[in-house]
Amino acid sequence: MTKQLTLTIDGVQVTVPEGTLVVDAAKMAGIDIPVFCYHPKMEPAGNCRMCLVEVGRPVIDRATGQAVMENGQPKIQFMPKLETACTNTVSEGMVVLTQTEKVTEGRKGTLEFLLTSHPLDCPICDKGGECPLQNLTVEHGPGKSRFLYDEKQHLAKHVPLGELIWLDRERCIQCARCIRFQDEIVGEAVLGFEARGRMTQIISLSEPGFDSVFSGNTSDICPVGALTTADFRFGARPWELKASASICSQCPVGCNTTFNTRREAKAGGEIVIKRVMPRQNEEVNEIWMCDKGRFAYHYAESAQRLVKPTVRQAKASWTDAFDLVTQTFEASKSDVVVLASGRLSNEDLFNLKSLADGLGGKSILYTDMGGGNLTAQVGVGQGTDLGKLGKGDTILVVASDLYEEAPVWYLRVKQAADRGATLIVANSRHTKLERFARYAIRYANGDEVKTVADLQGDSKIAQEFANAQNAVVFFGSDGLGLNGSANLAAACAKLLQDTKHVGKANNGLIGVWQRANDQGAWEMGFRPEADLASAFKNKIVYIVGADPAGDDPALALALKGARFIVVQDILETLTTHMADVVLPAQAYTEREGTYTSGERRVQRFYAAVPVHGEAKADFAIAGEIGRRLGLNTENGSAMVTFDRLAASVKDFAGLDTNKLAEVKPQWPIVGRGDLYYGGTTYENKQGLGVQLSTAAERGEAVSLPEVRAESALRPREDQLLAVPVTKLYDRGQTVASTELLTQRIGEPTVSLHPETAKRLGVAAGGRVSLAFNGLSAEALVKIDDTISAGVVLVPRSMGLAVREPVSVQVLGLAEAKVS
Amino acid sequence: MSLAQKYPNEVNQIMAKYPPEHKRSAVMPLLYLAQREEGYVTKDALKDIAQMLDITETDVASIVGFYSLYHDHKAGKYRMQVCTDLPCALRGADKFLADLCGNLGIQVGETTADGLITIEAVTCLAACDKAPMFQTQGPDGIKYHENMTVDKTLELIEALKSAGKEVK
């Protein structure tokens, strides 16, 4: 254990671990030392000079090594100058003074210096009200400026660093928090300073500007209003905002978030969401979130929202809709097929499963990724915290591009590697995480299973994995479909099981699922189905939270074979257009519920805004249908549904809303009065969630499937193999309606090996046509020399329905058509 | 054309100076190389160097911005940088600069009509005992000219002019 040291700060005795900075020690003792450049998540920089304090240390007698005493007290020698609390680590017997006249003078001086170059636009500044510079100026600042305002340097005030983040050059105080965040924490130095001295200014030369999916975080930690998001800029004043806790619904990480809302004239006096902010959960997202989570919430306010049920495409009352659905289900019972996606909450899925089971029908998970039955057995154990992984631990990421699929996991894994964990990145192509990997394995498409199996040999990597103190495996569906990913999952599970990296915290398997609550869907008993067309044939299909027709023309065709279609969703889609009955569902911003993250943490979200039209919560709709069919399903309260779920789903046993709401002290301390310390991230007062135990952990028998030799189709010489990959910003329903992201979503673009492109006569930016599965489409071309010459990478949810590796015919198009 | 294609020997020599895992160290010498022909660092050169060293263009640009001997815009073929810092100024540097500008008919910061010379005032160049003095920064690197007079400077400019013609 780290040595503990005791020091005195303003007369208060504090005992902290060796290596703690004075500024953090003070914070632990409840004493706020103002900072601008220091941020507890980053290495100290010591450049703003705001945290000046007096520091004294006991005088040690060289001969005896003992403290020299004076009047029965250790004699303290104070440093002649003020010291920065953010760069000095504590020592035994240290005395720190933060309230003396000398300190106050020092703070005043620093503030005055900062203000000589700062504009006086607090009344129109987005940070006004939560700005430490403003607060400290009120506290310490000079009443009148001694600096001649005419001599102030005038700089540009509206500089887009990209479409998402704007910079006000006059407000910037050169603390470099944003630059250091991008460099140290994210590992993408897309922000920098240009010039020097008083001319020092932020620049971003990336293409597109500020090219990072973590850019929004910089506006949270910017201690002034220099960096603002395009979404929130001039949108509202912080003190008008209400905060409600939520969980991000975009990916399986499950970032804890806060919706800031207010009643708005522009919205006809309605309460609307003004911004999404991270909420601290050190074991999940720390105090960060990605830009997709931050900006893509707008789909819930889309004009395409369904507000009223329809029957045969005509507006209908809920009663009529329920009647028709119930009659149809009643009449067909076991012919009912429920197709639901991981966009739904645990409660929704529980009720839907109960309904399907009650009817003797089928329940299908709408996904192209398998393996979810394994995470309940050998998933990561309770108490897992990627933030604890470091030296001696190993993380394998296989067939997943975490940066694009689950950005905050990318961040956490990258940081674990920074702390010394062995990172193995295995993929058929280069991904961003590879830069931080100790071992980068590039396999041929189709060799996924073999690659993982080889990690059980005598190679150095295999040994390192086997001998790791802790080992976590992230597997995904990069380049794979349902079967391929299921095979891969089996191989990964075997690797973990055989090397005894199961059944305990920080060990086990994590699925990088395609939707936020796929894990929850597996837990509720939903299973995917490879052949959806047969599953639909002549059936009564109840589709919830999914748009198969929009995703894949083949599925649209397959749906035509169904006898009756009920679609329950929040937005109008191609699938709702095919429905006999459409049931409008509430967005997750309008209701409460729980999600289960990829790490199998059950977390609760709350309603932030009023319900759109007549929409109802998915669990309530399913519950109501169930009741009408004589099943005992809950149709009123999400949390009652949760309690029922906990009582019947084994892994959830013992859970209740109180458990989900438990919090414990977290470090660093954020969100208190001194917003400068940890930025404007929200403190978590609503609950850190509960991680489910695994079968391995409970000592139950683990039964793993046979590992197949080959993962998936592999490229053949005379053909190109189209393999699906995931893009963070795609045309999926939950992203596309956010205008701000349109540019980042871009055109459908496929990647080709340079030689393949040459053979097809296309260059980067050129166009190709692709023909597969009887369909054809066009796309732009990107060149990637890290992929095999036999494949073409096709992004998911961009209008090219490649759900698993498939042979394609690709032709180069001479003329670049503008779409 | 990339720097590595244009100046393979120089690039290799530069890269050999630093441990391979710290190739970022090569950014400063590479920037001098990039500046050799145009007198400033072009956008393409920023990209090229960033790629070579596996850092971002923003990183490279922030180096260009920090150091005063790198330039991000075109000026005269030669930058004539007169030291007007305290020690030189105590020996008449300010007057020398003013007279020189008067003779050339341009202000500090401006370029002669033929595009040959840009006059700049700079801080101490470590030649304080040989004021007035200046350095020229041009295609052939940086050279010192010490104990100067306006006449001697005008002669130098003539020489640079004809040298330029010969080259062309």
Added chain:
Amino acid sequence: MAHVLLRHRDIPNLNQLDVYQKNGGFEAFQKAVTAMKPNEVTDVVKASGLRGRGGAGFPTGMKWSFIDNKNWPHYVVANADESEPGTFKDREIMESNPFQFLEGLALASYAVGANAAYIYLRGEFWQVAALLDEKIADMEKAGLLGEKLFGSDYSLKIYTHLGAGAYICGEETALLESIEGKRGQPRIRPPFPPAYGLYGKPTIVNNVETFTNVPLILAYGAEWYKSMGTPDSAGVKIFSLSGRVKKPGNYELPFGTTFRELVYNYGGGILDDRPVKAIMPAGASSSLIVVDDKALDTPMDYASVRTLGADLGSASVIVIDDTVSIDWVINKTIHFFKHESCGKCTPCREGNHWMLHLTERIHSGEGSQNDVSLLLNVAKQMQGKCLCALGEFATMAVVTGIERFPQDFQKAVKA
């Protein structure tokens, strides 16, 4: 007296390797590598009392002994940034006596177990770097650098690295950042370079002149070296004399030589034979010394100069006569520091910007007495708060100028 550092003034063509070797060159290095343990070299340097010539005067041998031997590899870096206004001594050494400097650098590298040494030259020393590259190549050819030197296990390579116009890169941690290919901004210290230096490895940084002392200290011994100078400041120093003197230039003199001797005996006195008004003994970073007979008779060593309320620093003696007004002097110095502040820390970045506005206003005759007091106040507000010494340096001439030459400011401001 024969020169110790500027030996080229006594020996023609000393910048040629054969001439340098004929005059005993590289014997010390060969002897050290073949017959001495590394720490024995450090011990001799320690005993000589040699103090760093870069400005701070830190004992050189002691610095070398701080090298962290638990962390490898080690580096040695020569600070040839020489950017302090008024300093031009390292350039003369490197141009005219390059091998003695390189031998000193090689000895230091051996002493601390470094197999690679870098010479960081200010970017303007383009031609000097080219010359050093030639000399390094000569040494390689002669087997004085490279693998397994003199049949020992010791190998050494020396590289030059050009800065690009930034005074702050003379500060040793900014210099290291600059070699690493970053913006030249100072690091937080501690840790100091002997523990955490270039690429995070233990590193010794010394000034060019400091290294140049070492070969002769090894050749003639610590006692010989200590016999020159004063007890506090052993040996000889190159004084860069500039400003209003008749014969500006570098003068190598033992520590303890008086200002009067330097200015009048070596510098030939003041232009137009005017009286000396002020001296800045450490370049633009210096406090202004009010010159009277007592000041002129003060010996130039670290301790004595301090009695005049100034530091000897790099011994760049700028002489100011009575034709010069001090408000102009500080306007010049602040112009320099505003231009050279790296911008990392608030007091220096904002303070210099503010001070420049004030000194411009005062010097142009637009200022008031209030502006003068404000200027003094702003300078003091910077003191003791900056991340590195540059911010501190910027205030020295301002504070001492206003406090010691109030009459010049009274004249400068509007009545």
